[in-house]
Amino acid sequence: MKKRFLVFLFLILVLSVFIVIAHGEEEAYMLDHSELYPISQLQAVSYGTLVFGILIVTILLFNKKMNETAKKTAYILIAVSIGLTTLYLILTTLHLNIISITKGPVHWHADYELLVCGKEIKLIEPKGFSNKQGTDLMHAHNDNRIHVEGVLLDRKAASLGAFFYAIGGSLSSDGIIVPTDNGLASFHEGDKCNERPAKLYVFVNGNLIENPRDYVISPYEKVPPGDMIKIVFTEKPTEEINPNIG
Numbered sequence: 001m002k003k004r005f006l007v008f009l010f011l012i013l014v015l016s017v018f019i020v021i022a023h024g025e026e027e028a029y030m031l032d033h034s035e036l037y038p039i040s041q042l043q044a045v046s047y048g049t050l051v052f053g054i055l056i057v058t059i060l061l062f063n064k065k066m067n068e069t070a071k072k073t074a075y076i077l078i079a080v081s082i083g084l085t086t087l088y089l090i091l092t093t094l095h096l097n098i099i100s101i102t103k104g105p106v107h108w109h110a111d112y113e114l115l116v117c118g119k120e121i122k123l124i125e126p127k128g129f130s131n132k133q134g135t136d137l138m139h140a141h142n143d144n145r146i147h148v149e150g151v152l153l154d155r156k157a158a159s160l161g162a163f164f165y166a167i168g169g170s171l172s173s174d175g176i177i178v179p180t181d182n183g184l185a186s187f188h189e190g191d192k193c194n195e196r197p198a199k200l201y202v203f204v205n206g207n208l209i210e211n212p213r214d215y216v217i218s219p220y221e222k223v224p225p226g227d228m229i230k231i232v233f234t235e236k237p238t239e240e241i242n243p244n245i246g
Helices: 002-019 041-062 068-099 160-166
Strands: 106-116 138-140 145-150 175-180 183-188 199-204 228-234
Touching (some): 138 160
Antiparallel strands (some): 106 145
């Protein structure tokens, strides 16, 4: 019974590794909080899992040869490794919530549409267990919806620029780079649509905005009232563009 319980706990710790994998790498957007602490949550879980695994293997292999004192010591070390790992995760999570600009995690959404030369561009299909395009904090699920889910230390982490960085692209006032199933698609002012020079336009709730990279999405879970964002690269003048999604 004890062996089954130990194996179950080991599997839980291994699963925790996948739960805390959530990091972009752009310091300017504060998508990765790991540098705030001596070790990241992922590292803490990894070390705890390693110690836990070694102790389990030791008990399973040498259980019959271990005296009661050795067994008790091993079980105490298991409890300590689990306790310290759990405590570290709790304390770092609490600290992040305290120093966050919203004093806790957020769950915001914004719908978007991306049109280039009149054709809709889709992001690369999400891969892996997470089914996400981007990071835990800023991502999409192949649903034309921006998801901001987690702790914000800087409002820029909820910007359009942060979203496109998180998914592996970029956004500026005069161009956009988007990861697609056919590789990175790059469109910049002066590139042609229908043999004519084209330009990038970004509309939020029907209104043309400047500096789209710095635009921070509205703090709402539902859309509407959450933002509806239309990104258009076209040769047409503004007055000929439908600024609304759909």
